[in-house]
Amino acid sequence: MVSLDLSKMNSREVNLKIRELIQTEGEIEVVGTHSIHNFATGLIGKGKILLHGSTGFYTGGFMEGPTLEIEGNTGWYTGDNMMDGEIIVHKNTGSNAAPSMVGGNLVIKGNSGSRCGFGMKGGNLIVCGNVGRWAGGMTLGGRIVVLGEVGKGLGESMYKGIIHSLDPDLEEKIGGNVTIVPIEDNEKKKLEKLFKKYDIEQGVDDFRSVIPLVSGRHEYVIFKPTHKKVV
Numbered sequence: 001m002v003s004l005d006l007s008k009m010n011s012r013e014v015n016l017k018i019r020e021l022i023q024t025e026g027e028i029e030v031v032g033t034h035s036i037h038n039f040a041t042g043l044i045g046k047g048k049i050l051l052h053g054s055t056g057f058y059t060g061g062f063m064e065g066p067t068l069e070i071e072g073n074t075g076w077y078t079g080d081n082m083m084d085g086e087i088i089v090h091k092n093t094g095s096n097a098a099p100s101m102v103g104g105n106l107v108i109k110g111n112s113g114s115r116c117g118f119g120m121k122g123g124n125l126i127v128c129g130n131v132g133r134w135a136g137g138m139t140l141g142g143r144i145v146v147l148g149e150v151g152k153g154l155g156e157s158m159y160k161g162i163i164h165s166l167d168p169d170l171e172e173k174i175g176g177n178v179t180i181v182p183i184e185d186n187e188k189k190k191l192e193k194l195f196k197k198y199d200i201e202q203g204v205d206d207f208r209s210v211i212p213l214v215s216g217r218h219e220y221v222i223f224k225p226t227h228k229k230v231v
Contacts, residue, residue, distance in 0.1 A: 001025075001027040001028065001029050001050070002021055002025040002027070002028055002029070003028075003029045003030075003031065004017060004018065004021065004028055004029070004030050004031070005031050005032040006030060006031070006032045006033050006034070006036055007031075007032030007034065008032075011036060011037055011038040011039070014036060014039065015038065015039070015040065015041060015042070015043070018030075018040060018043065018049065019043060022043065022045055022046075022047040022049070022066060023045060023047075025047075026046070026047045026048070027047060027048045027049075027050075028047070028048070028049045028050070029049075029050050029052070030049060030050065030051040030052065030053075031052050031053065032053070033051060033052070033053035033054060033055055033072075034053070035053075035054050035055060035056045035075065036055055036056055037055075037056035037057045037058060037075070038056075038057070038058045038059075038061070039051070039055045039056075039058075039059050039060070040059065040060050040063055040066070040068055041058055041059075041060070041061040041062055041063070042061070042062045042063070043060070043063050043064070043065075043066055043068075044063070044064040044065050044066075045064075045065050045066060046065055046066060047065075047066045047067070048066065048067040048068075048069070049066060049067070049068045049069065050069050050071075051068070051069065051070045051071065051072075052071050052072075053070075053071065053072050054070070054072030054073040054074065054091070055070060055072070055073075055074045055075065056074075056075040057075040057076050057077055057094075058075075058076075058077045058078075058080055059074045059075070059077075059078045059079070059087070060078060060079050060080075060082060060085075060087045060106075061077060061079070061080035061081060061082070062080065062081045062082065062083065063079070063082050063083065063084075063085050063087070063104070064082075064083035064084045064085060065083075065084050065085045066085045067085060067086050067087075067088070068085070068086070068087045068088070069087075069088045069090075070087070070088065070089045070090065070091075071090050071091075072090070072091050073089070073091040073092045073093065073094075073110075074089050074092075074093045074094065074097075075093075075094045076094040076095050076096050076097075076113070077094075077096050077097070077099060078093045078094070078097045078098065078106065078108075079097060079098045079099075079101055079104075079106040079125075080096075080098075080099050080100065080101075081099070081100045081101065081102065082098065082101045082102065082103070082104050082106065082123065083102050083103050083104065084102075084103045084104045085104045085105075086104055086105040086106070086107070087104070087105070087106045087107070088107045088109070088198065089106075089107070089108045089109065089110070090109045090110070091109065091110045092108070092110035092111045092112065092129070093108050093110075093111075093112045093113065093116070094112075094113045095112075095113030095114045095115055095116070095132065096113070096114075096115045096116065096118060097112045097113070097116040097117070097125065097127075098116060098117050098120060098123070098125045099115070099117075099118045099119055099120075100118075100119045100120065100121060101117070101120045101121065101122065101123045101125065101142060102121045102122050102123060103122045103123045104123045104124075105123060105124045105125075105126070105194070105198075106123070106124070106125050106126070107126045107128075107198045107200075108125075108126065108127045108128065108129070109128045109129075110128065110129045111127070111129035111130045111131070111148070112127045112129070112130075112131045112132070112135075113131075113132045114131075114132030114133045114134055114135070114151060115132070115133075115134045115135065115137060116131050116132070116135045116136075116144070117135055117136045117137075117139060117142070117144045117163075118134065118135075118136070118137045118138060118139075119137070119138050119139065119140065120136070120139045120140065120141060120142035120144070120161060121139075121140045121141045121142060122141045122142045123142050123143075124142065124143045124144075124145070124194060125142065125143070125144045125145070126144075126145045126147075126194060126198065126200070127144075127145070127146045127147065127148070128147045128148070128200060128202075129147070129148045130146075130148035130149045130150070130151075131146050131148070131149075131150050131151060132151040133151030133152045133153050134151065134152075134153040134154075134156055134175070135150060135151060135153075135154050135155070135163070136154060136155040136156075136158060136161070136163045136210070137153065137155065137156040137157060137158075137175065138156070138157050138158065138159065139155070139158045139159065139160065139161035139163075140159050140160050140161065141160045141161045142161045143161065143162050143163075143164070143190070144161070144162070144163040144164070145163075145164045145191060145194070145207075146163070146164070146165050146166070146167070147166055147200075147202055148166070148167075149167050149169075150165055150167045150170070150173050151173065152173050152175075153173070153174075153175040154170070154173050154174050154175055154178075154210060155174055155175050155178040155210045155212070156175025156176055156177070156178070157175065157176060157177050158177065158178050158210075158211070158212035159212055160212060161212075162187065162209055162210070162211055163209065163210040163211075164183060164187065164191065164207040164208070164209055164210075165207065165208055165209075165210060166206055166207055166208075170208055170210070174210055177212060177213050178210050178211065178212055178213060179210070179211060179212075179213055180208050180209070180210055181208070181209050181211055182208065182209070183204070183205075183207045183208060183209045184209070187207075187209065188204040188205070188207075191204045191207065192204055
């Protein structure tokens with residue numbers, strides 16, 4: 001694993017360098033982050049980045065393929081429009097984590113701010129702690145899992161997708177145009193698989209699911225890319 005010190009590099013220099021190293025080395029250890037913004041945005045291909053420290057805004061935005069593991073915190077918009085791959089944050093994220101996420105997995109071992117998963121189209125967002133208000137608003141697909149407490153307005157105006165919650169006060173916190181149903185067996189199996197992969201010690205039987213109401217909805221089509229970027 002090659003080591004990279006970011007302490008004297010700007011965001012552009014950092015991203016150009018890690019794009020080079022992810023192709024030639026495969027695994028990168030990163031230090032000296034100083035909460036850098038835009039880290040690993042647009043990064044594609046296979047490989048792993050282990051980041052010692054915290055990052056700022058737009059971490060892993062538009063990422064497609066790699067594994068990004070962050071030992072500290074991240075700022076707003078983590079995983080913005082993420083296409084594929086995985087981001088693992090060992091502490092907390094700011095607001096708007098996984099906005100418009102299309103695919104891949106974003107796992108937050110701590111808490112997340114407001115509006116996480118807003119407009120998600122696919123993929124999995126797992127928050128082991130609490131989330132702020134308006135989580136999962138206007139989702140078009142994907143799966144959100146919250147092990148802690150949720151804020152007000154959960155799932156407001158969802159079109160598609162599903163939210164799994166353990167919050168005992170869920171009835172008081174859901175937004176408009178959604179309903180609460182028992183978790184289905186096939187969803188339990190998917191959660192068990194995800195929890196095992198990311199070393200999350202949590203049973204699945206007590207989850208309840210928030211899904212969109214279907215009455216009065218207009219038809220729509222989600223346009224997803226049919227091509228892959230070429231490195």
